[in-house]
Amino acid sequence: MKGNLLYGQSGGPTTVINATAYGVIKAAFASEEIEEVYAMRHGIMGALNDDLIHVNKLSEEQIELLPKTPGAAFGSVRYKIANAKEDETDYVRLLYIFKKYNIRYFLYNGGNDSMDTCYKISEYMRKVDYDIKFVGLPKTIDNDLPFTDHTPGFGSAAKYIANTIMEIHYDMIAYPKGKITIVEIMGRHAGWLTASSAIASLSGYGPDLIYLPEIPFDIDQFKQDVQRVYEEKEQCLVAVSEGIMNKDGDFISSSSALKDAFGHFQLGGVAPKLANIIDSEMKYKARSIELSTIQRSAAHLQSLTDVTEAIEVGKRGVAVALDGESDVMITMKRKDQKDYEIEYTSHPLKDVANVERVVPKHMINKEQNGMTQEFFDYVLPLIQGEYPSGFKGGIQQFSTILKNS
Amino acid sequence: MKGNLLYGQSGGPTTVINATAYGVIKAAFASEEIEEVYAMRHGIMGALNDDLIHVNKLSEEQIELLPKTPGAAFGSVRYKIANAKEDETDYVRLLYIFKKYNIRYFLYNGGNDSMDTCYKISEYMRKVDYDIKFVGLPKTIDNDLPFTDHTPGFGSAAKYIANTIMEIHYDMIAYPKGKITIVEIMGRHAGWLTASSAIASLSGYGPDLIYLPEIPFDIDQFKQDVQRVYEEKEQCLVAVSEGIMNKDGDFISSSSALKDAFGHFQLGGVAPKLANIIDSEMKYKARSIELSTIQRSAAHLQSLTDVTEAIEVGKRGVAVALDGESDVMITMKRKDQKDYEIEYTSHPLKDVANVERVVPKHMINKEQNGMTQEFFDYVLPLIQGEYPSGFKGGIQQFSTILKNS
Numbered sequence: 162m163k164g165n166l167l168y169g170q171s172g173g174p175t176t177v178i179n180a181t182a183y184g185v186i187k188a189a190f191a192s193e194e195i196e197e198v199y200a201m202r203h204g205i206m207g208a209l210n211d212d213l214i215h216v217n218k219l220s221e222e223q224i225e226l227l228p229k230t231p232g233a234a235f236g237s238v239r240y241k242i243a244n245a246k247e248d249e250t251d252y253v254r255l256l257y258i259f260k261k262y263n264i265r266y267f268l269y270n271g272g273n274d275s276m277d278t279c280y281k282i283s284e285y286m287r288k289v290d291y292d293i294k295f296v297g298l299p300k301t302i303d304n305d306l307p308f309t310d311h312t313p314g315f316g317s318a319a320k321y322i323a324n325t326i327m328e329i330h331y332d333m334i335a336y337p338k339g340k341i342t343i344v345e346i347m348g349r350h351a352g353w354l355t356a357s358s359a360i361a362s363l364s365g366y367g368p369d370l371i372y373l374p375e376i377p378f379d380i381d382q383f384k385q386d387v388q389r390v391y392e393e394k395e396q397c398l399v400a401v402s403e404g405i406m407n408k409d410g411d412f413i414s415s416s417s418a419l420k421d422a423f424g425h426f427q428l429g430g431v432a433p434k435l436a437n438i439i440d441s442e443m444k445y446k447a448r449s450i451e452l453s454t455i456q457r458s459a460a461h462l463q464s465l466t467d468v469t470e471a472i473e474v475g476k477r478g479v480a481v482a483l484d485g486e487s488d489v490m491i492t493m494k495r496k497d498q499k500d501y502e503i504e505y506t507s508h509p510l511k512d513v514a515n516v517e518r519v520v521p522k523h524m525i526n527k528e529q530n531g532m533t534q535e536f537f538d539y540v541l542p543l544i545q546g547e548y549p550s551g552f553k554g555g556i557q558q559f560s561t562i563l564k565n566s
Numbered sequence: 567m568k569g570n571l572l573y574g575q576s577g578g579p580t581t582v583i584n585a586t587a588y589g590v591i592k593a594a595f596a597s598e599e600i601e602e603v604y605a606m607r608h609g610i611m612g613a614l615n616d617d618l619i620h621v622n623k624l625s626e627e628q629i630e631l632l633p634k635t636p637g638a639a640f641g642s643v644r645y646k647i648a649n650a651k652e653d654e655t656d657y658v659r660l661l662y663i664f665k666k667y668n669i670r671y672f673l674y675n676g677g678n679d680s681m682d683t684c685y686k687i688s689e690y691m692r693k694v695d696y697d698i699k700f701v702g703l704p705k706t707i708d709n710d711l712p713f714t715d716h717t718p719g720f721g722s723a724a725k726y727i728a729n730t731i732m733e734i735h736y737d738m739i740a741y742p743k744g745k746i747t748i749v750e751i752m753g754r755h756a757g758w759l760t761a762s763s764a765i766a767s768l769s770g771y772g773p774d775l776i777y778l779p780e781i782p783f784d785i786d787q788f789k790q791d792v793q794r795v796y797e798e799k800e801q802c803l804v805a806v807s808e809g810i811m812n813k814d815g816d817f818i819s820s821s822s823a824l825k826d827a828f829g830h831f832q833l834g835g836v837a838p839k840l841a842n843i844i845d846s847e848m849k850y851k852a853r854s855i856e857l858s859t860i861q862r863s864a865a866h867l868q869s870l871t872d873v874t875e876a877i878e879v880g881k882r883g884v885a886v887a888l889d890g891e892s893d894v895m896i897t898m899k900r901k902d903q904k905d906y907e908i909e910y911t912s913h914p915l916k917d918v919a920n921v922e923r924v925v926p927k928h929m930i931n932k933e934q935n936g937m938t939q940e941f942f943d944y945v946l947p948l949i950q951g952e953y954p955s956g957f958k959g960g961i962q963q964f965s966t967i968l969k970n971s
Contacts, residue, residue, distance in 0.1 A: 174740045203742045232736035239741070323961055324866050331637035332863035334968055335579045336644070337608045342859075364961050365969055453855040458737035461729050461867055464960065544960035555869065555949035556728055556769050563739055564770055 162292065163194055164265025166479070167208065168216070169201035170233040170300075171271035171278065175314025176321075176460045177471035178300045179560065180228040181270050182235065184475020185298070186216055189266075194483055199262055202563075203236035204271075205278060208258050209251060219562060226560040228468055229551045231460035234562045237271075242278050245285045252285040259286070259293060266294050266482045268475075272301035272312075276490055277514035283488050294482040297490035297510050298474055302457045305351035305517045308508040309492035313474055314457070315353060316467030316543035321459040322346060322452065323360035323544065329450060330366035330398050339396025341387060341439050341447040345432035347456055349404045350374055351519045354456070357540060358400035359532040369397050374404035375520050376529045378413055383435070384443060386530055391445060403431055461557060465546025470503060477505045501542035567697065568599055569670025571884070572613065573621070574606035575638040575705075576645075576676035576683065580719025581726075581865045582876035583705045584965065585633040586675050587640065589880020590703070591621055594671075599888055604667055607968075608641035609676075610683060613663050614656060624967060631965040633873055634956040636865035639967045642676075647683050650690045657690040664691070664698060671699050671887045675880075677706035677717075681895055682919035688893050699887040702895035702915050703879055707862045710756035710922045713913040714897035718879055719862070721872030721948035724762035726864040727751060727857065728949065731763045734855060735771035735803050744801025746792060746844050746852040750837035752861055754809045755779055756924045759861070762945060763805035764937040774802050775935045779809035780924050783818055788840070789848060791935055796850060808836055866962060870951025875908060882910045906947035 166189050170178055182200070189195045198216035201207030207214075214235060216224075227234055245252050258264070269279040276297045283295040299306050304315035326344065333339045346355040352373025361367035369390045372378055390397040405413050414431040432449035439447040470493065477491050489507035496502045524536035551558040571594050575583055587605070594600045603621035606612030612619075619640060621629075632639055650657050663669070674684040681702045688700040704711050709720035731749065738744045751760040757778025766772035774795045777783055795802040810818050819836040837854035844852040875898065882896050894912035901907045929941035956963040 170740075174737050206742060230736065231733050232738075233740035236742065237740040320960055325860055325864075327962060327964065328636050328863040328865055329859055331635070331865075331964055332579050332859045333637075335575075335638035335642040337611060337641065360961060363959070364964060365966065366964065448859075450858040450860070451856065454734055454737045454853075455730055455855070455860075458733040459730075460733055460736075541960065546960070547955075547957055550952075552952055554768070555725055555946065555951070556765060557732060559732065559736055559769060559771065561770065 162265050163196060165197040165199060165263050166195045166266040166268065167199050167201065167213070167262065167264040168235070168268045169204045169207065169270065170235050170237045171204040171269060171275035172237060172239065172301065173272070173457060174232045174237055175300055175302050175457055176231045176317045176463050177313050177467050178270055179230045179234045180468045180471035181298050181300060181313055181475040183224065183227040184472035185268055185479055186224055188476040188479035192479065192483060195266060199264070200235040204238035204240065205242060206238045206240050207236065209254055211258060213262065214562065223560050223562050226551060226558055228472060228548070229460055229557065230560040231458040234560045236563055241274070242281055245281060252282065255282060256286065256289060256291055259291060264293060266479070268296050268298055268478050268482065270298040270300050272303065273306060273513070273515050273517060276510055280488065280510040280514050283510065294485070294487040295510065296478045296482045296487070297513065298478045299490055299492070302354060303348050303351050304353035305519065307513060307516045307518045310495045310503070311493060311543055313467060313471035316464040317462070318354055318456050319357035319360065319540060320464045320544035321456055321462045322354055322357045324462060325452065326358045326361040326368060326400065327364050327366045330361065333396055333398060341391065341397045341399065341436070341445050343399045343401060343432040343435050343447060343449045344368070345401055345403055345449065345451045347452065348374060348402045350517050352402050353520055355400050355402040356520055356524065356532050356536055359536065360540060360544065368400040369394070370399045370530045371532065372399070372401045372405050372530060373520055373525065374402045374406060376525065377408040378405040379408070380438070387439060388443065401431055401435065405431060460559070461550045463548040464544045465548045466543055468548040473505060481507055498538060567670050568601060570602040570604060570668050571600045571671040571673065572604045572606065572618070572667065572669040573640070573673045574609045574612065574675065575640050575642045576609040576674060576680035577642060577706065578677070578862060579637045579642055580705055580707050580862055581636045581722045581868050582718050582872050583675055584635045584639040585873045585876035586703050586705060586718055586880040588629065588632040589877035590673055590884055591629055593881040593884035597884065597888060600671060600884070604669070605640040609643035609645065610647060611643045611645050612641065614659050616663060618667065619967065628965045628967050631956060631963055633877060633953070634865055634962065635965040636863040639965045641968055646679070647686055650686060657687065660687060661691065661694060661696055664696060669698060671884070673701050673703055673883050673887065675703040675705050677708065678711060678918070678920050678922060681915055685893065685915040685919050688915065699890070699892040700915065701883045701887045701892070702918065703883045704895055704897070707759060708753050708756050709758035710924065712918060712921045712923045713895070715900040715908070716898065716948055718872060718876035720758060721869040722867070723759055723861050724765065724945060725869045725949035726861055726867045727759055727762045728765035729867060730857065731766040731773060731805065732769050732771040735766060738801055738803060746796065746802045746804065746841070746850050748804045748806060748837040748840050748852060748854045749773070750806055750808055750854065750856045752857065753779060753807045755922050757807050758925055760805050760807040761925055761929065761937050761941055764941065765945060765949065773805040774799070775804045776937065777804070777806045777810050777935060778925055778930065779807045779811060781930065781934045782813040783810040784813070785843070792844060793848065806836055806840065810836060865964070866955045868953040869949045870953045871948055873953040878910060886912055903943060
């Protein structure tokens with residue numbers, strides 16, 4: 162079907178979401194069906210505001226730098242679209258925009274919430290009989306999307322976390338008597354990123370203890386664990402997920418909890434809280450480190466595997482839309498565990514929306530404070546290879562779309 | 567003079583202190599005068615405890631990986647040696663150790679305090695007529711040692727900070743309405759590292775406001791600055807030194823201040839404090855990010871210039887000692903500003919100890935919240951080139967001396 166393509170980014174940035182954008186753009190440019198490529202500025206908000214970036218008019222440099230650019234080069238958004246049965250306003254507006262720009266392919270790049278948005282819009286357009294293909298492109302450092310072996314963005318974040326934990330560990334042991342160092346890692350309900358700190362252990366400089374949100378956090382057990390490690394080593398490195406909860410399901414960080422537009426808690430501050438407990442109740446010196454937004458934006462340390470797959474996901478998104486598929490998310494299937502190889506497939510969007518995939522029990526050790534070999538087998542292929550960063554004069558070069566177009 | 571060399575590391579780790587160790591070891595191995603090379607485990611404590619690492623017995627891999635290894639591969643320490651006039655205990659012990667191992671060359675790698683330690687020991691050995699050469703090797707991410715153009719360790723930390731600030735900035739602008747993001751950077755009294763965040767501006771993604779410890783911090787001016795930027799851009803990125811003080815000389819973070827063995831305050835926590843003020847008093851959403859120990863241990867993002875110079879500083883240290891010089895610190899002189907070139911010189915230790923070199927006024931803009939061209943001219947040569955990280959299977963390879971020897 163001849164027509165134009167509209168691409169958008171949504172949710173928390175990753176270092177490879179722009180690599181997926183690159184894949185989409187390259188595939189769309191190569192297609193004879195797709196005439197013009199547009200991108201929403203700040204996701205669905207850009208469409209609602211008639212604020213589209215005409216991708217065909219971007220410079221070659223702006224496009225070629227995309228795979229090395231973190232954040233969301235076209236702008237992201239957290240906007241919860243209303244249920245069409247209750248309020249059609251946004252949908253009517255989108256239909257107008259789709260017609261105005263003759264949009265026939267809609268590719269939305271995001272996490273669970275974005276897949277939900279995509280599916281809702283698709284349902285409406287089907288109802289009003291507007292001919293358009295909807296394809297979801299997975300993206301999240303949290304690795305919590307279902308029906309896919311993993312998500313683009315996770316591998317690079319995992320690689321950054323593993324290498325940074327090694328560095329923090331090596332720095333910590335410089336002194337004869339170290340502190341208790343508690344590193345807080347992103348992951349609201351899924352502990353994939355916190356688990357990835359375990360990779361550092363392969364170098365000998367990993368965390369001594371790891372606490373995932375999948376396991377109810379027991380403060381007394383935590384204190385016992387820390388005491389045992391400190392008595393043996395005179396120092397202790399702890400990796401903890403921002404989303405750990407007690408057995409009643411209350412976030413450990415909840416005193417400062419705020420909800421975002423989707424009703425999710427905005428977390429952070431677990432590590433300082435635990436450090437304070439160790440300091441005041443156990444009388445050990447403690448230091449807290451939050452990896453903060455750096456863990457999802459460290460473009461200078463991307464996994465080559467991750468970038469390559471992210472580009473491919475974008476290309477496959479265009480391909481399946483051109484093949485006439487709609488209402489699917491591109492997924493990745495691991496064909497073979499021994500020789501890592503990915504098969505790109507797709508899965509109905511309506512199954513994906515708002516389902517979270519967490520770390521399975523068999524990847525967590527029996528003490529519930531570390532990872533098993535199954536986890537290493539799963540995660541290691543995803544961090545392989547270093548994607549070359551675009552340094553010039555000592556600093557990276559990023560695509561300037563958001564600022565200049 | 568035939569004899570053995572004793573090398574030690576002291577003070578806060580950097581990503582290139584082990585590169586200097588590498589230079590020392592290579593030059594010592596190449597010398598006919600120096601028979602054996604020893605390193606103190608955890609600096610001067612290792613000497614006092616007769617806990618020396620016999621460097622000649624390390625594996626080739628343990629030595630060759632040193633320039634890529636962060637932290638302090640032989641162990642560091644913060645130990646204030648007594649004044650010999652008051653308490654000779656440590657000095658008597660050191661004389662015994664020096665004689666036991668026939669130490670004739672003593673190379674100590676550290677910052678201001680380490681130079682002071684080195685000079686005190688030298689004075690004592692001269693008094694008791696023990697023939698030994700003392701050479702200080704500069705090292706500090708803070709760049710606050712006098713009589714040298716800059717210090718090894720600063721360039722890599724500056725490079726990490728500049729690139730990380732770019733990434734944080736690009737991540738921040740992903741959303742249409744950003745937060746006030748406050749990034750806290752190390753530097754107790756000297757703002758060199760915080761100033762280096764300005765390098766990110768060359769990419770278009772730098773901090774909007776920079777506050778150095780050299781300038782008395784005025785909270786009302788800060789709030790005005792933030793308000794002005796936010797009204798224009800709907801977001802604001804602030805880089806702030808951990809050591810900012812008000813006009814009365816009190817640390818902004820002082821409520822949680824603790825002193826270390828040298829009487830220095832242990833800082834941290836300025837950014838959360840300022841974020842809290844913005845949140846509660848100005849009603850803007852604010853986020854704080856502390857670069858923490860990662861900024862001094864990010865071995866995966868070393869400046870090639872810095873690593874090269876750090877190795878050379880180690881080699882020169884051995885060379886001047888062999889030439890018969892003593893009681894000096896190796897220094898670097900910038901021969902020419904246009905074509906950056908360094909001449910290695912030396913300066914008497916007794917002038918260096920406990921003097922701090924801060925950012926000069928002409929490098930700070932007149933609004934006192936940013937840097938001038940003079941600063942860029944100074945700093946840019948120091949971050950040039952990327953030293954190749956030793957990735958294997960997705961993670962770095964570090965020298966294992968501390969753990970295994």
